[in-house]
Amino acid sequence: MSEVANTIFSPELAARFDHLVTIYPMRRSALVPMLLYAQDEVGYVSDAVVTEIAQRIGLLELDVRNVLSYYSMLRTKPAGKYNVQVCTNISCMLRGGYEILDHCKAKLGIGHKEVTKDGVFSLEEVECIGACCWAPAMQVNYDFHDNLTTIKVDEIIETYRAGQGKDVK
């Protein structure tokens, strides 16, 4: 049974949150992981997510919003079904990361943090995703794609467009 009655989260996530707030010396240390898990389940950090997480940790909603506005990987609007995250950090930048990002912008017709009209794709420029040895790299939802070329990016995007990609929502 969840700590919070009428939780907006699934029973599994509510139970995870009940546990998370007990494992750190300070409850507020659970804030960032909770926001990330909530984002994965809900699709973005909605007002309702902020309200419940503040309640679960015992923080003001303003405290949650302050953290939310700091981390670029947290979003307050829904992403596309497939969220394309292109790394332009140093290794990727040196191996064509900006070319890949510009190619994605042109191909999808959207910019950083934007969503295609049909809601299928969103695009983000991100910091290092831990695939530096295989730069340039990107993630679509949580799937890694590396050693990218513009041709490879086209193939990846078409695979997702055809509904054959991983969908975390």
Ligand code: FES
């Ligand atoms: S710099 Fe791009 S994955 Fe590390």
